[in-house]
């Protein structure tokens with residue numbers, strides 16, 4: 576539904592003011608928890624054009640959305656993505672325009688992204704050991720990502736945040752190293768519990784699972800953590816250390832359900848508006864923009880109606896079979 580002040584609300588009284596916009600399902604990495612090694616990507620005629628992505632994002636902003644995060648897949652592999660960011664960067668009502676990236680191309684893109692109006696960045700990094708980094712991402716070159724992080728800092732982004740997925744037996748011995756790394760760089764980090772999105776063969780998600788609490792205990796063996804009420808509009812719960820500016824966040828879809836605070840929806844690059852990461856409720860906005868190009872009214876109507884489909888919560892479990900068969904790269908992480 577739509578409130579009197581022209582903002583979106585779902586059936587459970589939650590305001591929706593955050594859109595995650597997937598600009599591609601493609602990627603130059605194949606992280607083991609995110610993708611199968613052998614992926615088939617969407618044909619180009621099934622994905623939204625940059626113009627259509629802008630039109631949909633613009634309609635959301637007209638309906639009170641204050642934060643947009645571009646994601647994917649790897650957003651920086653989409654041709655001309657900077658032109659989309661430039662247009663979004665000019666929308667006055669939009670308070671935060673962020674990007675989640677694997678960082679591999681940031682040495683080239685960080686400065687143009689800043690100039691285009693991007694206001695914040697999350698960079699994914701699960702290991703500081705080159706061999707292991709390569710194994711976890713299947714294609715990644717750690718050196719490039721590290722120089723990308725420095726390029727983002729040099730370009731003047733403040734509050735850069737790393738995202739790290741910790742898997743038992745693969746990188747759980749690097750938790751303290753990752754904390755030292757962000758302290759040294761004066762940036763933040765969020766540790767993410769692995770989510771059961773898509774079938775993967777390389778590891779058993781139930782065996783590799785490590786909870787946010789276990790990670791927090793490991794960090795507290797060296798640094799005492801004070802919980803804060805700071806909220807960046809996403810699902811992270813933040814802690815601070817007394818001797819550092821870095822914040823430590825935890826995204827805990829399994830151990831600390833955050834659905835009651837959910838303020839966001841996702842648009843896949845196929846134009847499917849997903850109302851919840853852990854459910855299949857969706858409507859096709861591509862059908863609307865294909866059929867009625869430039870008709871903002873039709874688009875806004877469809878978005879307002881879709882709010883009624885937003886479910887109350889996800890039901891992720893560590894059982895064998897993922898209930899959600901789409902991979903994170905098609906969902907938009």
Ligand code: SAM
Pocket residue numbers: 602608609646647648649650675676677697698699738739740767768769770771772903904907908
């Ligand atoms: N390619 C970009 C990147 O890696 O930052 C953006 C898209 S990626 C899908 C967004 C985030 O989702 C990354 O931080 C990644 O680690 C996380 N992710 C992917 N698959 C996941 C899963 N199954 N469980 C938890 N996090 C996952």
Ligand code: SF4
Pocket residue numbers: 602603604605606609610647648649677699903904
């Ligand atoms: Fe690509 Fe990001 Fe998925 Fe890794 S997590 S495969 S970088 S989309």
